Amino acid sequence: MVMEGAAGRSARSAVVVGGGVGGLSTAIRLKLSGQFDRVRILEKNDRLGGRVKTLMLESSTSSSSVYRFDTGPSLLLFPEEYMRTFEELGCELPEMKPVGSVGYRCFFNRGGPRRPGEGSSATRRGEGQPPDTLDLLLEDDEMAAQLESVEEGAGEAYSRMIRAARTALEVGNGAFIDRNFATLAEFVNPLRFLPLLPRLVDGGILNPLSLLRPLDGWLRGYFRDPRIRALFTFQTLYVGLSPYTAPSAFSLLAATELTDGVYYPAGGFGEVALALEARAKQVGVEVELAAEVEAVTTSSRGWVSGVRTKGGRGHDASVVVVNADLPWAQRNIAGLGEKGKTEVRGGGPDDSRGYSAGIVEFCWGVRGDDLQALQQHNVFLSSKSSKSFEESWTRPGSKGGDLPEDANFYIHVPSKTDPTAVSGPGPLHSVMVLFPVANKAELQAGVEYADLVEWSRDLILRRLKEVGVDLEGKIEVEAVTDPDAWESEYNLQNGAAFGLAHGLDQLGWFRPRNKDESRCGVYYVGASTHPGNGVPLVFKSARLVCERILEDLGPSANEM
Ligand SMILES: Cc1cc2nc3c(=O)[nH]c(=O)nc-3n(C[C@H](O)[C@H](O)[C@H](O)COP(=O)(O)OP(=O)(O)OC[C@H]3O[C@@H](n4cnc5c(N)ncnc54)[C@H](O)[C@@H]3O)c2cc1C
Numbered sequence: 001m002v003m004e005g006a007a008g009r010s011a012r013s014a015v016v017v018g019g020g021v022g023g024l025s026t027a028i029r030l031k032l033s034g035q036f037d038r039v040r041i042l043e044k045n046d047r048l049g050g051r052v053k054t055l056m057l058e059s060s061t062s063s064s065s066v067y068r069f070d071t072g073p074s075l076l077l078f079p080e081e082y083m084r085t086f087e088e089l090g091c092e093l094p095e096m097k098p099v100g101s102v103g104y105r106c107f108f109n110r111g112g113p114r115r116p117g118e119g120s121s122a123t124r125r126g127e128g129q130p131p132d133t134l135d136l137l138l139e140d141d142e143m144a145a146q147l148e149s150v151e152e153g154a155g156e157a158y159s160r161m162i163r164a165a166r167t168a169l170e171v172g173n174g175a176f177i178d179r180n181f182a183t184l185a186e187f188v189n190p191l192r193f194l195p196l197l198p199r200l201v202d203g204g205i206l207n208p209l210s211l212l213r214p215l216d217g218w219l220r221g222y223f224r225d226p227r228i229r230a231l232f233t234f235q236t237l238y239v240g241l242s243p244y245t246a247p248s249a250f251s252l253l254a255a256t257e258l259t260d261g262v263y264y265p266a267g268g269f270g271e272v273a274l275a276l277e278a279r280a281k282q283v284g285v286e287v288e289l290a291a292e293v294e295a296v297t298t299s300s301r302g303w304v305s306g307v308r309t310k311g312g313r314g315h316d317a318s319v320v321v322v323n324a325d326l327p328w329a330q331r332n333i334a335g336l337g338e339k340g341k342t343e344v345r346g347g348g349p350d351d352s353r354g355y356s357a358g359i360v361e362f363c364w365g366v367r368g369d370d371l372q373a374l375q376q377h378n379v380f381l382s383s384k385s386s387k388s389f390e391e392s393w394t395r396p397g398s399k400g401g402d403l404p405e406d407a408n409f410y411i412h413v414p415s416k417t418d419p420t421a422v423s424g425p426g427p428l429h430s431v432m433v434l435f436p437v438a439n440k441a442e443l444q445a446g447v448e449y450a451d452l453v454e455w456s457r458d459l460i461l462r463r464l465k466e467v468g469v470d471l472e473g474k475i476e477v478e479a480v481t482d483p484d485a486w487e488s489e490y491n492l493q494n495g496a497a498f499g500l501a502h503g504l505d506q507l508g509w510f511r512p513r514n515k516d517e518s519r520c521g522v523y524y525v526g527a528s529t530h531p532g533n534g535v536p537l538v539f540k541s542a543r544l545v546c547e548r549i550l551e552d553l554g555p556s557a558n559e560m
Contacts, residue, residue, distance in 0.1 A: 012036050012553075015307050015317035017293045017333070019043035020050025020490075021535055022526035023323030024276040025542035027285040028089045033546065035553055036319070039285045042309060044292035044491065048280075049273030050323075051490060051497075051527075052535065057365050059476040065424030067365035067477065068268055069432050074412040075377065076263035078256050078536035082272075085539040091279040094271035096263040099417060103136035103262040104377040106231050107467055109406055133467075134231045135375075136254075138261055150225055157222040160204055161232070161251075166259050167203025168211055169252035171196050176508050177531040180544050187509035211249040212504065216390075218248030226389050227381075234379050234408065237436060238534060240356025240501030242393035247504055262377065267420055272535070296320055296335035296522060304521035319521050319549060326512050326528040327353060327500060328493040336516070354506055356498035356533070357395050357436035358483030360449070360456050365477040369427035373468045376416040380463050382406030396456070397438035397447045403455060406463070409435040431471075433460055440483055440494040449482040499528035507532070514545040515552075523549055 014030050016023045019041045031039045041048070051072035059065040076082065079096055086093035109132070134150070137143040140162075144155035175196060181187045193208070200208050210218060215236060219229040233243030235253035265271045280287065295308040306316040322329045322336070330336045331351075382392040382404065392408055394401050412432040414421040422428035435456045438444065461471055483495025492499065500506055511530045516522035525545045527533040532541075 012318045013038035013040070013316060014319040014321065015315055016041045016321045016323055016525075017307060017329070018050065018323030018526070019045075019048035019277075019287065019289075020323050020526060020538070021052050021273060021276060022538040022542055023050070023321070024048060024273070024280050025085060025089060025539055026321050026323065026525045026545060028091070028276065028280050028283055029542060029546040030319075030321075030549070031280075031283045031285050032090070033550060035550065040315065040317075041280070041285060041287045042291040042293055042307065042315065043287065043289050044324075045489070046289045048277045048287065048289075049270065052269055052273040054268055054270030055363055055479060057363065057477045057479060059365055059367075059424070061476055065365065065367065065428050065476060066422070067363075067428065067430040068414070068421045069363040069430050069479070070269040070412065070414065071361060071363065071432070071481065073269045073535050074264070074414070074432065076265055076269070076272075077253075077260070077534065079260055079263055081536035081539055085543070086275070088543070089276070089279055090283075091275055094275055095266040097266050097417065098138075099262045099264055099376050101138055101142065102375050103138050103257050104379055105373075105375040106134045106136065106227075106234070107378065107380045107463070108132040108134070108227050108230070109380075109382050109463075132227075134227055136231060136257060136262075138258065143258070147223075147228055150228060151223060154223055154225070154228055161219070161222040162255065162258055164204040165232075165251035165255035167200060167205055168249050169255045169259075171199055171203075172211075172249050172252055177537070178540055178544075180514070180530070180548055181509045184509050212247050214244050215246045215248045215250055216243040218251065219243075230381050230389060234381060237357070237408070237410070238498060239532065240354065240496070240498050241503060242390070244390050244393065245503065250502075264376065264414065264418065266418065268414065268418070293324070293333060296322075296333060296519070298335065298519060302520055304519055317521075319523065321523045321525055321545060321549070323524075323526045325490065325492045325499055326524050326526065327351070327355075328491045329524075330512075331493065332491070335519070336522070337518075351441065351493075354501035354503050355439050355441060355494045355496035356501050358397075358439035358443075358449075358495045359481070359486065359497040360435040360437055360453055360483075361481040362431075362433040362435070362457065362460070363479040364431040364433070364471070364475045365422075366429040366431050366471060366474050367427070367476050368471075368474040369429075370471070370474070371413060371416070371429055371431075371469055374411065374413050374416065376413055378411040378413070380409050380411070380460075382408055395436055395438045395442060397444055397449075397452050398442045399438075399444045401444070407435070407456070407459060409433055409456075409460060409463075411460075435460065437483070439496040440487065441496075442494075443483075449484055453480055453482055493528075498533045499526075500533075502532050514541065515548050 014036045016027045027039050053071045055069040055071045057067045148155035232254040236246040292310045293307045297305045299305040415429040421430045486497050487495035514524050514529045525541050531537050
């Protein structure tokens with residue numbers, strides 16, 4: 001329960017380094033706990049929200065057209081977590097609009113993959129729908145019928161698969177995601193898992209260890225056609241993995257989309273950050289913008305004493321919560337570092353952690369209505385007969401690889417369902433493309449992001465034209481963000497837009513923890529600590545770090 005008001009105890013103050021959704025929700029929780037007289041957010045940029053950002057672009061040719069883009073999140077998943085968080089924070093949740101019956105449309109390169117013994121010939125379905133597409137249909141019957149038209153028996157396999165994936169989601173959330181771990185022994189304790197077995201078996205997961213198998217391999221137990229498997233696996237992009245390395249427990253991503261639905265905040269994702277910002281100010285959180293923290297300071301007793309911002313100004317604090325990307329912060333903020341390891345400064349090859357992809361993002365203001373083939377959310381998957389799906393997950397620009405003929409990417413067209421995404425005499429559309437490439441640690445020597453931007457723009461426009469969306473001469477205005485820009489705008493290590501990857505070695509206990517074990521009073525919140533990336537997980541991260549802080553403060557602290 002969250003309580004307002006200070007209890008009788010000595011004055012405490014907290015500084016939150018960074019005002020992303022993780023920092024904002026942590027600051028509100030700390031203030032509401034009544035345990036802190038002062039809670040301050042120090043944010044390096046001149047606005048709050050971090051990666052949750054709205055970009056408005058005006059056409060350079062006709063000033064009357066204005067386009068709105070979500071440059072960060074565009075998919076509102078795990079709606080229950082939003083409702084829970086906003087209720088706990090005492091804040092009104094912006095309206096969540098379901099995107100309709102099609103969660104995403106998946107476009108496969110013409111010809112489709114042809115591995116010996118698998119897949120049927122490319123299916124042509126439905127009038128007016130381009131060939132080689134599959135839709136993530138949110139109605140079970142429609143989805144089953146669609147899959148059955150591609151592969152005999154796939155409709156029935158779908159109900160079994162989704163039951164198992166939903167079970168993985170529910171069991172995994174309680175056992176691994178939505179809780180802190182005090183010790184490794186607690187994390188791996190077999191006694192913890194015994195009570196879960198009946199639930200797993202009931203959900204069709206007879207062998208719990210199968211949840212550690214690579215996701216694509218696990219799905220082969222249900223579907224032969226690689227396009228169907230791709231429809232339920234491309235989501236691993238968000239956690240920095242490919243379907244061939246992500247554990248099958250990540251079937252939970254497709255499970256939440258298919259069973260909880262895919263939503264979009266009315267007015268754009270920026271509304272989520274604005275609601276948090278308003279609540280933070282309402283409860284008395286102080287905010288300082290353009291305040292980049294360069295050091296965490298400690299007292300002679302070894303307890304944190306505050307932070308120092310660029311320019312040398314000190315800010316006293318008895319608790320410091322770092323919302324800046326954890327691996328970046330541990331390398332670049334003086335006074336932080338990993339326990340048991342020498343502090344590592346700057347970038348460099350000595351970082352053995354796994355990172356998510358670099359992202360080249362295009363925001364295009366488009367005049368014209370030739371986008372009928374697209375839905376609000378679209379995924380383009382490269383799968384030519386000459387290449388396997390697996391190869392297509394190699395990040396373009398990576399060391400040791402040539403640039404591929406085709407690649408995977410995602411397109412968001414909010415103007416398909418939200419008329420407020422554009423204004424001016426139409427038809428107008430705002431189109432945002434996320435194109436995964438090598439992050440800065442993986443980038444091949446001699447390859448420049450500027451070259452990858454040109455190459456990927458051509459590739460995207462060509463693929464769009466192939467499915468009947470010809471944007472030539474129709475892009476009125478463009479903004480591009482490459483991994484260098486992600487890094488400099490948000491201090492994201494290696495320019496990896498989704499932070500640390502979520503391989504088995506970086507999950508649960510093995511993900512960098514939310515408490516700095518070697519510095520009393522220093523904690524972490526956000527996408528690169530426990531439990532992981534994505535707005536709903538970052539909301540959980542804020543809840544978990546506050547639980548930990550209040551636990552450390554002792555029994556007098558209110559329950560969050
Ligand atoms: C392109 C893209 C698409 C995405 N799509 C989705 C999606 O569809 N759905 C979804 O749920 N999630 C999505 N995500 C992930 C989601 O945006 C993040 O997981 C989440 O916003 C991270 O929040 P955070 O608070 O952990 O970090 P951030 O938003 O990065 O906030 C950290 C803040 O710290 C500040 N900072 C850094 N260093 C310092 C310093 N030294 N001093 C002071 N301040 C500092 C930064 O400026 C930033 O404001 C997407 C992310 C990206 C990049």
